[in-house]
Amino acid sequence: MAEGLIQKATGQKQLEDLGSDYFRELSARSFFQPSSRGELSRFVMHDLINDLAQFVARRICFRMEEKLENNEGHTIITKARHSSYVRGYYDGMQKFEIFQNAKNLRSFLPFGLRDNDSYLTSDVPLQLLPSLRRLRVLSLRRYRICELSSSIGDLKHVRFLDLTGALIATLPESVSTLYNLQTLILIDCRNLSKLPTNMSNLINLRHLDVTRANSLQEMPPKIGKLTSLLTLSNFIVRQGNGSTINELGSLIQLRGTLCISGLENVENAMDATRANLKDKQHLDVLLMKWSNISDNSRNTSVDSEVLDMLRPHGKLKELTINGYHGPKFPTWVGNSLFSNMVNLKFQNCDKCISLPPLGRLPSLTKLYIQGTKALQNVGLEFYGSGSSNPFPALEFLTFADMAEWKDWTPFEVEEGSQAFSRLSELSIKRCPKLLGKLPNNLPSLRKLDIKDCPLLVVAWVPCPTGLIEVRNTLQFDSLISLSLKDVSILNSFNNLEVGNEAAATENARYSPLSSLTSLRVESIQGLTCLPSWFVQGLAGLQELSLYGCPELTSLWKNEVRIHHHLLTLQRLVIEGCPKLISLFEEDEDEEGLQQHEELPYMMQLEYLEIKNCEKMEKLPRGLHNLRSLLELMINTCPCIISFPKTGLPSTLRTLRIESCDALRSLPELMMLTSLEKLEVLSCPSLMYLCSSSTGLPCNLRNMHVWGCAKLESVLAEEGMKINCTSLESFAICKCESLKSLPDVTQNNFDGGCLKNLNYLMIEDCENVESIPEGWFAATNLRELQVYGCKKLNGLPHHAYNNLTSLQLLRISSWDVATELISHFTNLTFLRLENVDKGGNKPPSEWGLHRLSSLRRLILVDYGWASFPPVEEEEEDGMMLWLPPSLNGLRILLFRNLEKLSCKEFRSLELLHIWDCPKLTTITKLGLPLSLVHLWISGCPLLSELLIDRLPPSLLDLYIHRCPLLKERCSKKKKGQYWPLISHIPQVEIDFENVFLDPSN
Incomplete structure (x- = not known):
């Protein structure tokens, strides 16, 4: 439609219906095929059809993701009429530079792989789009933009405008001059409070969707002039000089779903008659809403008259009445003439004392009644007089939040009669006074x-x-x-x-x-x-x-x-x-053992x-007989001391025990030959895990122990060794009494008996003094985290040669030869916390530059005054100590840091600066041109950014607990750094979006 490809022929069919016919014809010829995802509204093209379509359209269409040769690309872009691209989470101006030459563009369409919100640089809606004067289709769907340029009114050819999810509070008045506009989508624009005053000029507008634009307070004046409207998701009745319900009368073409809200503002019931709902024959779904705010001054008789006058046509399929304050419903509600009604909802009708004869609706399948607080009895009138089989099609029935409901009168069953014959689900919730008899002859429930x-x-x-x-x-x-x-x-x-x-x-x-x-x-x-x-x-x-x-x-x-x-x-x-x-x-035998048949x-x-x-106090002695048991979870049972001596079933795969304060021992684990996952959390009386001399279960894959304060050893007997070739993940945390890990049985196979171990964590076990060498024969180990173990001196030297697969390393408080870390050549993530702080070698000699795969580096608690930590005369070579592959750097708790420069990290995309209380300056050397994410927190003295501009690649800026920097970045106060950050898609200062928060 927006491209003018559908021309209205003679007859009564709307353009939308013609388009649907065309689509069905193409689908019947296999041009489109239903999506394999099973969603009725999704279709795909066969690969061959798609290739053909791209070939035919190659001169006028392009996708941003396609790689175009220089000369060909320039030609295509300058002549292109249609474009599309995949929306990223953050989209900056660099992404859209290609559009600078696309002056003939008619379609600007972002697509999301998921329907999540994204952030877009303000330069696109404020500068780029107004320059594309030939646009007909403009979508900014799911971009959290806060502002549209008033020059959008210059896009005179626009017929389709989608602003779903935008954070804008008002639309520019110039939108009222888009005289060719057919579709305006404002779904989920939750901050939008007002539409342009002169929208009645958009006489070609066919679809106005303001679904979930909950801040919208009124319709624009004279909206009744938009007689071409087919879709109007919500008509808001305003008191006084706002839109009256009369305006609905002339919108005779409305179809699909219509919500009429603000009905408490209708002062004259005759105005409701002029809404002319009876003649809107294409409406399928109707919602009528009054304010839920309790107001004793409201005239309930007016509510009753208004609802009576708003009778819709008889083909309506779904009806919702919300917030109605009348004592009863008009006679048309429940009239059997509404033979197509399948879904009916009454919500918050708190003055209603009786229900209409809904049993007479022959097609009703879903009925939801909630918040009818004054209703005391659901009587025979509910079924409808003269009906022998009330509610013949009803499948789902819900009553909820009915504060005064006391009694439900059952249908008087006679021979050949049956109420609720197809009822499948019945729900009754929060009805505190209900004590009567419920229907019990429900054959399909x-x-x-x-x-x-x-x-x-x-x-x-x-x-x-x-x-x-x-x-x-x-x-x-x-x-x-x-x-x-x-x-x-x-x-x-x-x-x-x-x-x-x-x-x-x-x-x-x-x-x-x-x-x-x-x-x-x-x-x-x-x-x-x-x-x-x-x-x-x-x-x-x-x-x-x-x-x-x-x-x-x-x-x-x-x-x-x-x-x-x-x-x-x-x-x-x-x-x-x-x-x-x-x-x-259970009985007990003479020895006090539990007895159970x-x-x-x-x-x-x-x-x-x-x-x-x-x-x-106890688990059943016969628990071991449950031969199908796969998972056993025991949580917060503080009186359980032990498991039955008969043990647990050998079929068990997962055992999780948490917060059992008195538990002193676990069941015999070696008997659990199928156990794959063991978690023991917050069991402060537990002293060991395994009593068997053979150690862990043979098929155990994951073991996690946390918060067992008295745990001294994993294995009960000193000298016992672990032999568990299936073990993949082992974590033991916050076990203050633990002194060491058990030794590991050695064998001649690659990787030893822990050949499948890929994750090892030891955290906050302050008395652990050493880790046996056998743990570091695991050549497949990919993640190693050892921190908060104050007495641990470091890794065995041979570990640096064995752990060739290591990709993630986190260590703290070691007097380790830091240069040995460079042996882990496959590392992609490294966190060094207070490591080698007292060492004699400068960081440039740590050998980290040899970690050619390193992508993320976190440095915690170092006393350097500058970063990089070099003297002025060494600046020429200061970046040699870190690898060029690094794209993420986090600097935490640098208490003496005063200045910082990271410009020469040419691949750096992420920079976090956290809790550096003396930092005052980001130096003139500035930030790398590749930077995408910059987070600064807890730097109260930071006020100087000695840079002319932030990198154009920067898409995400987060500032927290930096009062001086916050002042200079303020939009409201016209801070000196505001021009530097205004183009960034996402800027958050002290948890507030600066483009949205008026205090900034």
């Missing part, structure tokens, strides 16, 4: 979610005598997911006894919950256990979760020998049950998690 309804009493049938009289008996034969939170149960639910095993089995045979696969129980007061008769009925349960049940002491009692407990259960989570002592009640229970369990159970 698969998911039931009841939360925060503390007066609602629920039970299941059939069940033992004593619960039959409960008002809400759950009897849903198709139910697969049930979630209950903060509802009531009878005390007898826990105490009922089933006389014998046969009776329990017979009861389970007819359980209405036999199809259930997922059960979540949360915050149920009085629940002490799951009765055997109930558990027996969960024949197909796969997931069981119990959260915040304060009285729960065990899952079930052991009073009856039950042969089949949850045979299909795969996932069990118990969290926040402070009285839980054990999973199951060795019967098959939960034999398909794969995942078990127990968290925040303060009184949990």
Whole structure:
């Protein structure tokens, strides 16, 4: 459309419909094909078609990413009509220099590989784009631009303008002179508060999309003159001299989705009639919004009359009514003539005391009722009088935040009648007074979610005598997911006894919950256990979760020998049950050992998690019989001292133990032959990890130990060695009592017994004095981090020759011969923290320049007064101490640093200067021309940038806790450095975007 390729023929079809026809025709001929991603709106070109299209269009189209020969490229660009490029996260002016000669350009289209926001230099919207006078298609989609030039009005040919995600507060008034404009997209322009006053001049405008432009307060005057509008996402009614709802009347062509907000500003109900919604036959979705602000001065009768007058046409598919203050809904809501209605929402209608007869809507599939605070009863009128099968198509029903709702009158079922025959999901949330009877004849219900309804009493049938009289008996034969939170149960639910095993089995045979696969129980007061008769009925349960049940002491009692407990259960989570002592009640033998019948229970369990159970004392002795268990998580169970002597199942792959304060020992790890991941965190009483003389499990791949203050050794017996060829990652952190790592078994294979180890971290283990040499025979080690170990003297010398694959090295507080680091020739990341600070050799002799692959360098806590750390007479050779491959440099905690220069780092893209309290100057030698990211923080004396200009490559500037520099970079105060930084796409000072924040 914007390129004029679609010409309107005679007849009633709109240009958009013609374009859709053309696209369908091309798709039918395989010119376009549906995307393999499965998204209905995405299509792709076959490679051969794409190649042909590019060949045919090569003289008028170009993509910025294409490499063009000099002469050919100049010719193409000067004649090009259409361009596209992939949007980066930061896009500076250098990227767009190619457009300086593209004076014939008609299309400026950035595309994002992802729909994330990006930052664009202000030079593009303020200088470059106004010079491209022949543009027809202009997109700045997802660029966080803060300003548009008023000269955008000179782009008289623009027909398509997309500013999605822009941070602009107002559009220039000159936009009103873009008389050919057909499409204006302002989606997610959350700061936009006003549209141009004279927008009514844009008589060719067909699409105005202000979706989620939530700061917009009104429509421009006389918007009703835009009679070509097909899309208007939100019409905002303004009180007083603003846009009145009358303006909608003439916009007869509107289609798709329309939101009318600010309806509280309609003072005369007759004005609503003039909106003429009945004649807008192409609308599919309608949203009506009143302000949610409680205002007792509002006239509820006006609200009722306005809604009555806003009756839409009968083909509407979706309707939302939000913030309506009338006591009841008009008769057209729920009228069976709305036969196409599939989705209906009532939100925050807090004065409404009754619901319309929605059961008469034959196509309704989704109904959402939320915030009707005055409603006390959902009565028979809800179903619709005379209807034998109300809600015949409804699949999803939600009630939420209904503060006064007490009772739901069930539909009176007669022979041949059925309400909610297709209802699949029912959700009732935050209805604190609901205590009435719920419908229980829901043959298609698969998911039931009841939360925060503390007066609602629920039970299941059939069940033992004593619960039959409960008002809400759950009897849903198709139910697969049930979630209950903060509802009531009878005390007898826990105490009922089933006389014998046969009776329990017979009861389970007819359980209405036999199809259930997922059960979540949360915050149920009085629940002490799951009765055997109930558990027996969960024949197909796969997931069981119990959260915040304060009285729960065990899952079930052991009073009856039950042969089949949850045979299909795969996932069990118990969290926040402070009285839980054990999973199951168990007897003890004469020696005090736990006894439990060795019967098959939960034999398909794969995942078990127990968290925040303060009184949990023991795990079941029969835990080792769970032959399918793959993951076991124990978190914040401070009373557990040890694991069962019978151990854990050999199938276990992941074991995570966290915040178990009393835990003194782990299970026998060597028996866990399938264990791949072991994490032990914050277990302050644990003294060792492995008791077996054979060390770690043979298939262990990842081991992480953190915060075990009393841990003295990984292995219990002195002299034990590790032999674990599968180990890939090993980390031990904040273990103050640890003195050394265990030795490693030697063998003749390359890399020794740790041949697969690629990650080794030892952090804040202040008493570790040495690391056995065997750890450094791991020739595949890629990351080594050893810091905060005050007594550690350094690496064994042979490590510098063995670790040929090392790519990341972080070390601190070593008196190490720094020049030996240059042996790690494959390093890409190096952090030196207080290393060789007292050494005799200057940094230029450290040999770091030989690290030809080094990309990132972090230097922490050095006392140099200048950077680079050289004398004035050495400046000619001062950069020889670091490699030319370096593209990232971070300088942290240089307490004596006064001046800095990094110009000669010719490849440097990232520079961080952090906490250098004496730094005053970035010298005249300045910054490298390749610099992209500059972050400066905690430099309170820094005020001088002795440079004429910042590198044009700079895309990201961050300044924090630098008050003097902040003053000079202020836009508002016209600081002397503002001209130096105004072109940078992203400038943030003290966490504020300077282009957006008025204080700057």
